[in-house]
Structure formats: structure tokens, C-alpha cells
Amino acid sequence: MAEKTLDTENVLGYNVNAENVFEKPLTAGVKRMSTTIKDIAQLLHLSVSTVSKALNDYPDVAPKTKQRVQEAARSLGYRPNVIAQRLQSRRTGTLGFVLWYGEDSISDPLFNELLISMLDAAARRQYDLLVSACPLGTSRPAAYERMIKTGRVDGFILDGTDRQDDRITYLCREGFPFVVFGRTEQDIDFPYVDVDGCAGVRQAVQHLIDLGHRRIAFIGLPSFSFCAYDRRLGYEAALEANGLPLETDLIVEVEAGSEENGYSAMIQLLELSHPPTAVMVSSDLMAIGALRAAQERGVTVGRDLALIGFDDISLAAYTHPPLTTLRQPMQEIGQRLVDMLVCLLEDRPLPERHVILPPPLVIRQSSGETRGGP
Amino acid sequence: MAEKTLDTENVLGYNVNAENVFEKPLTAGVKRMSTTIKDIAQLLHLSVSTVSKALNDYPDVAPKTKQRVQEAARSLGYRPNVIAQRLQSRRTGTLGFVLWYGEDSISDPLFNELLISMLDAAARRQYDLLVSACPLGTSRPAAYERMIKTGRVDGFILDGTDRQDDRITYLCREGFPFVVFGRTEQDIDFPYVDVDGCAGVRQAVQHLIDLGHRRIAFIGLPSFSFCAYDRRLGYEAALEANGLPLETDLIVEVEAGSEENGYSAMIQLLELSHPPTAVMVSSDLMAIGALRAAQERGVTVGRDLALIGFDDISLAAYTHPPLTTLRQPMQEIGQRLVDMLVCLLEDRPLPERHVILPPPLVIRQSSGETRGGP
DNA sequence: CTGTTAGCGCGTTCAA
DNA sequence: TTGAACGCGCTAACAG
Numbered sequence: 001m002a003e004k005t006l007d008t009e010n011v012l013g014y015n016v017n018a019e020n021v022f023e024k025p026l027t028a029g030v031k032r033m034s035t036t037i038k039d040i041a042q043l044l045h046l047s048v049s050t051v052s053k054a055l056n057d058y059p060d061v062a063p064k065t066k067q068r069v070q071e072a073a074r075s076l077g078y079r080p081n082v083i084a085q086r087l088q089s090r091r092t093g094t095l096g097f098v099l100w101y102g103e104d105s106i107s108d109p110l111f112n113e114l115l116i117s118m119l120d121a122a123a124r125r126q127y128d129l130l131v132s133a134c135p136l137g138t139s140r141p142a143a144y145e146r147m148i149k150t151g152r153v154d155g156f157i158l159d160g161t162d163r164q165d166d167r168i169t170y171l172c173r174e175g176f177p178f179v180v181f182g183r184t185e186q187d188i189d190f191p192y193v194d195v196d197g198c199a200g201v202r203q204a205v206q207h208l209i210d211l212g213h214r215r216i217a218f219i220g221l222p223s224f225s226f227c228a229y230d231r232r233l234g235y236e237a238a239l240e241a242n243g244l245p246l247e248t249d250l251i252v253e254v255e256a257g258s259e260e261n262g263y264s265a266m267i268q269l270l271e272l273s274h275p276p277t278a279v280m281v282s283s284d285l286m287a288i289g290a291l292r293a294a295q296e297r298g299v300t301v302g303r304d305l306a307l308i309g310f311d312d313i314s315l316a317a318y319t320h321p322p323l324t325t326l327r328q329p330m331q332e333i334g335q336r337l338v339d340m341l342v343c344l345l346e347d348r349p350l351p352e353r354h355v356i357l358p359p360p361l362v363i364r365q366s367s368g369e370t371r372g373g374p
Numbered sequence: 375m376a377e378k379t380l381d382t383e384n385v386l387g388y389n390v391n392a393e394n395v396f397e398k399p400l401t402a403g404v405k406r407m408s409t410t411i412k413d414i415a416q417l418l419h420l421s422v423s424t425v426s427k428a429l430n431d432y433p434d435v436a437p438k439t440k441q442r443v444q445e446a447a448r449s450l451g452y453r454p455n456v457i458a459q460r461l462q463s464r465r466t467g468t469l470g471f472v473l474w475y476g477e478d479s480i481s482d483p484l485f486n487e488l489l490i491s492m493l494d495a496a497a498r499r500q501y502d503l504l505v506s507a508c509p510l511g512t513s514r515p516a517a518y519e520r521m522i523k524t525g526r527v528d529g530f531i532l533d534g535t536d537r538q539d540d541r542i543t544y545l546c547r548e549g550f551p552f553v554v555f556g557r558t559e560q561d562i563d564f565p566y567v568d569v570d571g572c573a574g575v576r577q578a579v580q581h582l583i584d585l586g587h588r589r590i591a592f593i594g595l596p597s598f599s600f601c602a603y604d605r606r607l608g609y610e611a612a613l614e615a616n617g618l619p620l621e622t623d624l625i626v627e628v629e630a631g632s633e634e635n636g637y638s639a640m641i642q643l644l645e646l647s648h649p650p651t652a653v654m655v656s657s658d659l660m661a662i663g664a665l666r667a668a669q670e671r672g673v674t675v676g677r678d679l680a681l682i683g684f685d686d687i688s689l690a691a692y693t694h695p696p697l698t699t700l701r702q703p704m705q706e707i708g709q710r711l712v713d714m715l716v717c718l719l720e721d722r723p724l725p726e727r728h729v730i731l732p733p734p735l736v737i738r739q740s741s742g743e744t745r746g747g748p
Numbered sequence: 749c750t751g752t753t754a755g756c757g758c759g760t761t762c763a764a
Numbered sequence: 765t766t767g768a769a770c771g772c773g774c775t776a777a778c779a780g
Contacts (some may be wrong), residue, residue: 033525033550036757047767054761062765079523083466084757086457087772104628112485114477118505128526131505132491149408149453151773152502176407259692263629292692315689318633318666322652385757411772426775436749458773478755708757 001362003205035076035102044072087204094339096126096153099142100160102136104256109285109313110330117334118157125342139256141170148176154339157181179341181333183226191344193336193355197227197310199325200243200359201240201280202232207324208278209242211368213306217276219265219286221257226346231282231310250276254286262286263274266293278306284313284325291319291366307366310359321365328359409450417447429454467716468502470527472517474534475509476491477628479503483687484661484704491708492531499716515544522550529715531555535600553715555707557600561725565718567710567729573653574700574733575608576615578682581698581735582652583616585742587680591624591650593639593660595631602627605656605684624650628660636660638666652680652741657698658687665693665740683738685731695739702733 015193038206046065054061054069055078061069074080083095086092099111099117115131122129130153135142136366146151146166158167161182171178172188180192208216218235221228232251239246250267269276270293281287287309294301301307302321307317312327336355343350375718415425420439428435429452435443449729460466479661491503496503496591504527522525528551532541535556545552546562554566582590590642592609595602601647606625613614614671628635636655643650644667646651655661667673682689686701700718708709710729717724 032523033548035758038757041777048758049760049768050481050766052757061765065765077523079520080440081525081757083460083525085759086771087461087756088758088760088772090772092457099490106490107486109481109483112481116473116506116507118650119473119505123506128506130505131493132427132488132497132502133490146453149451151408151455151457174407259689263692282544289688289692292694295694315633315662318637318663320666320669320694334753412773420771423775424750426773429749434749439749455773458756459775461758461772462776464756593767613752620779 030192030197034324035078035277036081036207037078040069040072040076040078044048044068048343050312081342082333083342091345092128092154094130094153094330095122095128095338096144096147096156097129097131098140098156099131100135100136100140100146101192102256104261105136110311110328111315111330113330114159114334117331118338119336122342125338127338129338140167144171144176145174148174152299154345155179157337157341162224163226163229164224165226167357177341177344179337183230183335185226188354191340191350191353193340195227195228195331195333196327196356197326197359198234198237200361201231201310202228202238203213203361205235205238205280206242206323208306208308209238209244209365211306213272214244215247215250215276215278216244217252217269217279219252219262219269219279219281220272222253222255223263223283228282234249235280257286259281259285259289263293266290270294270297270299276305279308279311281307284309284311284316284323284357287323287325287366288315288319291323295320302365302368306368309366312362316327316362317364319366324364324367325362326359327362329357332357382531385442389398402585408455409452410455411452414443414446414450414452417450418442421522450646455684465572465694465719466502466526466528467500468504468517468527469712470521470530471504471505472514472521472530472532474510474514475507475508476630478632478635479510482631483544483689484553484685484702487704488533488708492712494706495709495712496716499712501712501716503712514541514566518550519548522548523727528719530555530713535612536598537603538598538599539600551715552720553718557574557604559600563727565714565724565727567707567714567731568638569601569702569733570730571604571700571733572608572611574735575605575684576612577712577735578698579607579609579612579654580616581617581737581741582654582680583612585652585680587650587652588618588649589621589624589652591626591643591653591654593628593636593643593655593664595656596627596629601655609654621740631660633659633663637664638663640664641671643670644673645670650679653682655681655683658683658685658697661697661699661740662689665697669694676742678737680742683740686736691738693740696736698741699736700733703731704730717728 011169042068047049052068054066055073119129144156155180158178159181161180161184163185166183168184168186168188168190182192183192183194205216218232220232223229236246249272252265253266269279279290281290287307291306292302294305299305309323309325312325316323316325340350411422425443428440429447465507472558476603481675493503517532530552532552533555535554535558539558542558542560542562542564543671554564558566579590594604594606597603610620623646626639628639643653653664655664661681664681665675668679673679683697686699690697690699714724
């Protein structure tokens with residue numbers, strides 16, 4: 001959202017973030033498209049309530065009328081108006097997802113997969129998914145509060161947790177249903193699905209150690225993010241378990257997981273007087289940047305340098321060399337998030353309140369072959 | 375959506391696509407969260423309608439009461455219930471977007487940008503965007519029909535048009551509002567935004583010709599897709615304008631714009647007895663695959679071979695060598711689509727009914743420097 | 749200026 | 765077994 005290429009400008013001079021508490025009512029433009037229960041009732045000389053009951057398969061309707069009604073409905077192409085159903089039932093049948101975007105997170109390659117799997121699972125459960133995009137930097141609880149107060153959604157799916165996450169504090173206090181992709185360090189219990197970044201990275205780094213590496217660097221994300229911190233812990237744990245020293249020179253923390261940041265972090269590592277022989281990178285996009293940096297400096301990844309990423313984005317298999325990485329099973333994650341939230345909303349017991357999935361280590365060529373001693 | 379990793383399976387055995395015309399009503403679980411107009415009315419000993427009018431700034435309310443009401447509303451954190459507003463106004467305030475996904479289109483890198491810009495523009499106009507994911511292969515008009523009949527949306531945004539597009543035929547016949555990213559060859563007039571793929575590719579190929587290339591290949595998408603065909607026309611036009619022959623050997627059409635397909639198309643071209651010296655590729659993702667193929671075969675892109683992509687995805691700047699490409703201004707496209715549809719919905723005149731944006735040629739290293747004759 | 753009445757389309761009492 | 769009456773929360777027409 002950097003550039004303002006559009007010439008139509010802020011057409012109404014409308015400022016969404018202003019203290020404009022009262023959204024103006026939707027104006028005019030009435031159009032009738034679909035058939036209603038009333039139409040069927042009139043056609044069949046029945047009462048509206050009988051038709052309604054027939055359509056919803058109530059037991060106290062004569063089988064004959066039930067059939068007549070359903071046939072009429074079918075032939076008229078009747079579909080119940082969800083807005084009316086929602087008002088009546090006081091349930092929106094809608095799951096909310098707020099997409100927090102910054103300059104960099106716009107092209108997050110995993111988001112597509114998460115979105116599609118959530119949409120798919122939601123549709124299967126007869127729910128809509130309402131996605132709302134908000135720029136990072138605005139108050140986060142406020143965005144959720146608005147959706148709650150205006151009655152748009154029944155519950156939320158959150159992702160990208162911070163170690164201390166104000167959204168979770170807020171939603172818990174409100175008692176509004178939600179599930180989370182990710183964990184926090186807060187002393188609050190909430191339902192979540194997460195990938196075990198710590199164990200995954202630990203396994204990956206162990207793999208590097210087993211290959212003979214001793215100077216292993218780490219390129220990570222800002223440690224206020226839970227998963228960033230979690231992954232880093234895995235890195236530290238692996239070193240410690242193998243009696244290797246933790247050298248601060250070898251740890252680079254960047255602001256966002258972009259290609260460019262991976263590139264410059266790698267340059268920084270390569271310029272060290274005693275550069276690492278292996279690098280664990282917290283995201284594939286950054287790993288691709290790191291790959292480019294190495295290539296530019298004449299360092300052959302997979303031979304002179306071992307590199308492991310995180311995510312297993314679709315391109316990871318096609319880099320040069322193909323990227324060893326930890327795979328995030330986004331399909332399963334999205335599906336489970338939706339299933340859990342729907343359980344919550346329908347007062348069904350949750351099979352598992354906390355799901356932690358292991359990210360499988362996908363070994364390709366970037367981590368190289370076994371090598372000699374240090 | 376290839377794998378079925380989830381063990382919870384089809385929990386209810388519910389089949390969305392079945393002839394299940396009547397969605398079961400949303401069950402139980404009533405919860406009161408927000409304050410209503412009624413609450414304010416009771417608190418202030420006023421009638422509901424007066425409060426409503428005060429909130430909506432009607433002229434026929436005493437300034438004093440208006441202020442009292444607005445203050446009460448503010449302090450109670452009142453937000454109008456959008457569901458009720460929608461039922462009343464018979465407008466959903468919601469734009470619909472159906473995301474058609476296949477195996478490959480899941481990781482379409484441009485979709486993120488389109489989505490965010492649409493969400494952003496919609497929010498600015500006080501509209502929600504309802505995204506619905508449907509697998510390719512199911513009836514397309516049916517998906518839109520369902521959203522219309524159930525009263526979920528006021529209008530649609532379509533993308534990825536075919537030269538003959540059944541969705542457009544359907545929506546036109548229904549007289550339901552929609553705008554399109556892309557054009558068709560049908561004899562129907564509808565509002566659209568599109569990128570001039572023909573002119574863009576023509577310019578790109580001309581650039582290659584100006585660099586001295588004479589054997590220029592084309593890797594394209596299936597020609598039932600409008601933009602695929604459009605781009606190919608640009609390729610052919612450029613050749614013809616320069617008196618170059620059209621050689622069918624040099625044209626490869628793949629099924630989808632994946633990295634792998636770009637790779638194998640490129641391999642096919644390189645194995646020709648008389649391979650091309652330049653290749654115009656219809657998408658960046660495919661161009662990245664083509665890059666890999668060239669590299670693998672020891673062909674140095676930017677020197678031995680010129681390569682141009684299409685899209686300007688964020689990674690295009692970071693390939694090796696950086697990719698010359700035609701940039702699709704997704705921000706502007708998404709914004710314009712939303713603005714146009716909102717105009718339609720609010721019966722405001724459309725500034726432009728047909729918008730065709732030129733895709734700027736972004737010259738990087740993959741197209742190489744000027745070279746000698748053929 | 750305010751309040752009463754009506755209705756958006758639906759599901760759900762409770763009488764008949 | 766059917767239908768009449770009510771309410772979800774809101775806006776809108778009309779009386780007072």
C-alpha cells in the first residue's frame with residue numbers, strides 16, 4: 001500500500017478511522033431478486049409458518065404438504081435469505097479473519113494456502129469467512145471490536161501471534177470465541193494450532209551438526225513474534241545439546257521475512273572474519289535472499305555452505321540448489337482452525353484444545369552432503 | 375487441495391454440492407454482546423425511532439436530544455447491528471469474489487496483492503468483501519447463483535476471464551451487478567479493468583528485436599484464457615510488424631503457469647535443433663522455471679539467452695539474473711474494480727466503463743544487452 | 749420535534 | 765396438522 005497510483009483519490013473524503021461511530025445507513029436501491037417463503041406460501045395457499053416448517057423438515061407437518069412445499073421451492077429455485085436467518089437466529093454463520101499487512105507481508109506465499117484451506121473448510125461447515133485487511137500500526141483490538149460490535153462474525157481466527165498478544169488479551173476478556181494459529185507466552189489458556197518451530201529448528205540444526213558443521217549461524221525474525229522466538233530457542237537448544245558455543249556474531253535478527261532482508265543478513269554473515277559454514281534461516285523467502293547473497297559472493301551453497309529454510313513454499317523445491325526446509329502443513333492448519341472454531345461456536349466439545357504439529361524436515365540439496373570435521 | 379492430511383475427515387458427511395437446496399437454519403446458542411438502539415432509548419426515555427433518527431443525523435430531531443443520544447451511544451460503545459441494517463435496507467453492503475482454485479493457482483503470487491487492494495478499497499467505501507473458494511471443475515455459474523439467491527452479496531468482482539466466459543453470460547442474463555478484471559470475446563458489454571497484455575507483450579518482443587534477436591520463442595498459457603490469447607497476439611503482432619516468420623516450433627503452450635511448466639517448456643525449446651535466442655514467457659513463475667532450465671543446461675540467461683516474464687511478482691527482481699518483465703499494477707486494479715462496482719451499486723455514474731492499463735516493461739538483466747545480428 | 753406503526757424475511761412459540 | 769402472532773434490530777412513513 002505504498003504508492004497511491006489511483007487518481008480517483010479518496011472519493012468521499014471519507015475517513016474510516018475517524019471517530020465516526022455511526023456508519024451511515026445503506027442507501028436506497030431496492031432490488032428484488034429471489035423468491036421468498038411468502039411467495040411459496042401464496043402460491044400454495046399455505047401460511048408462511050407452515051412453509052417454513054416444511055422447508056426445515058419439522059416433524060409436525062403433513063408429509064404430503066411437506067412434499068408439495070419442497071417441490072414448489074425447488075422449482076422456484078428458492079434459497080433462504082441468509083440475512084433474515086441471521087437476524088432471527090442471532091448468529092452470523094461467519095468466521096472472521098483480520099489480515100494484518102505491512103509492506104512486506106503482502107506477498108506472504110503461505111497466506112494463499114492458509115486462506116484457501118480455511119475457506120474450503122468453512123464452506124464445508126456452512127460458514128462464510130469474512131476477511132478484513134488492516135494495515136499494521138493501527139490498534140489491533142479495535143479492529144476486532146468493530147467486527148464484534150457490528151455483529152459481523154461469530155468468532156475469529158487469529159494468526160501471527162506475538163509473545164505478548166494484545167488481541168488475545170482483548171478477546172479473552174470479552175469472552176468472544178476465537179482460535180489461534182500460533183501460541184503466546186501469556187498466562188491465558190486458549191485453543192490453538194501451531195507448528196513446533198522449536199523442535200523443527202532443533203532437528204534441522206542437529207541435521208547440520210550431524211553433517212559435520214560446527215559454526216552454524218541463525219537468521220531470524222524479531223523476537224517479539226512468538227514463532228520467531230520459538231525457532232530461535234530451537235537453534236540455541238541444538239547448539240547446547242551438542243556442546244557448541246552460542247556466538248552472538250552468528251545470530252542476525254531482521255525486521256521482516258523478505259528476500260532482501262535475507263540477502264543482507266547473509267552478506268553480513270559472509271563478511272565475518274570467521275564466517276559460518278552453515279546457516280539456519282527462519283523463512284524460505286529469506287533463505288532465497290541468502291542464496292542470492294552467497295551466489296553473488298562466489299560461495300556455492302550445498303558445497304561451501306549449508307542452508308536450511310523454513311516454510312516449504314512452493315518455490316523452495318526449485319531454487320538453485322533446491323532448498324532444504326521445514327514444511328508448514330498449511331492445509332491441515334487451516335482446516336483444523338476452522339473445525340475447532342466451528343466446534344466452539346456450536347457448543348460441541350473440542351477434540352483437542354491445543355494442537356502442535358511437527359514441521360517435517362524436507363531435505364534437498366542446499367544443506368549439502370556429509371562433510372569432514374570443523 | 376491434493377492431499378487429505380486431516381484425520382477428522384468429513385465430520386458430518388456433509389456434501390455441499392449435493393442437491394441440498396435448503397441450508398439448515400443456524401442452531402441455537404444465542405448470545406447478546408452489543409448494545410442496541412432499544413437500550414439507548416430505554417436509558418434516555420425516548421422512542422426507538424427518535425434514537426435511530428438522532429444517530430443517523432436526521433434534520434428533524436432537536437439538536438439537544440440529538441446530542442444526548444449521540445453521547446449515550448458513544449459512552450455505551452454502540453455500533454449498529456449490520457445484519458439488521460441489511461435486512462431492512464435489502465442491501466448486503468458486501469461484494470462477492472469467488473476464488474477458483476486448481477492445483478496450481480493456489481500459490482498465485484499476484485492474488486495476495488489483488489486481495490489486499492480490494493479489501494482495502496472496499497473497507498474505505500464501507501463494504502465487506504466476501505471471498506468464497508471453489509475448486510475448478512464445479513459449475514461456475516452455480517457458485518454465483520448460490521450467493522445471489524441466498525442474498526449474501528450485492529455484486530461481484532470476477533477475474534481470470536476466458537475468451538468465452540459462462541459466468542459473464544450468466545450474470546448479464548440475471549442482470550446482477552458485476553465488474554471484471556479481464557475481458558472476453560463475447561458480444562456483451564460489461565464494465566471491466568484489464569491490462570493490455572497484447573500491447574505489453576508486443577512492446578517486450580519489440581525490445582528483444584531491437585536488441586538484435588530474430589529467433590524469439592513464446593511460452594504461453596492455454597488459449598481459452600483471454601489474457602493468454604491476448605498476450606500471444608502481442609507476440610505474433612510484434613513478429614509480423616518486423617517481418618519475422620511465425621514458427622510453430624517456437625511457440626509452447628502449457629496448461630498452467632507453474633514453475634515446473636515453465637521449466638519443461640524451456641527444456642523443450644532448448645532441445646530444438648535450432649533453439650531460440652530469446653524467449654517471451656507469459657508469467658514470471660514460468661519464467662523462473664525457464665531460468666532454471668537454462669541454468670541447468672549451461673545456458674547463461676542475459677548473455678546466451680534473453681528472457682522476459684510477465685507480472686512482476688516481488689521475486690522477479692531477485693532472480694539470477696533479475697527478470698525483465700511486464701508489471702501488472704495490482705494495487706490500482708483492485709482499487710479500481712472495487713470503486714467501479716461500488717459506483718454501480720450506488721447508482722452513481724461510472725467514470726469509465728472500460729479501463730485498460732498498460733503493463734510497464736521493467737527492464738532488468740535477463741533480457742541482456744544489445745547483441746549483434748542474427 | 750417526537751412517538752406510534754409497519755415491515756424487511758425468517759424461525760418459533762402457542763392456539764385452533 | 766395448520767395458522768396466527770411475535771420478535772430479531774433496524775429504518776421509514778405518518779400522526780400527533
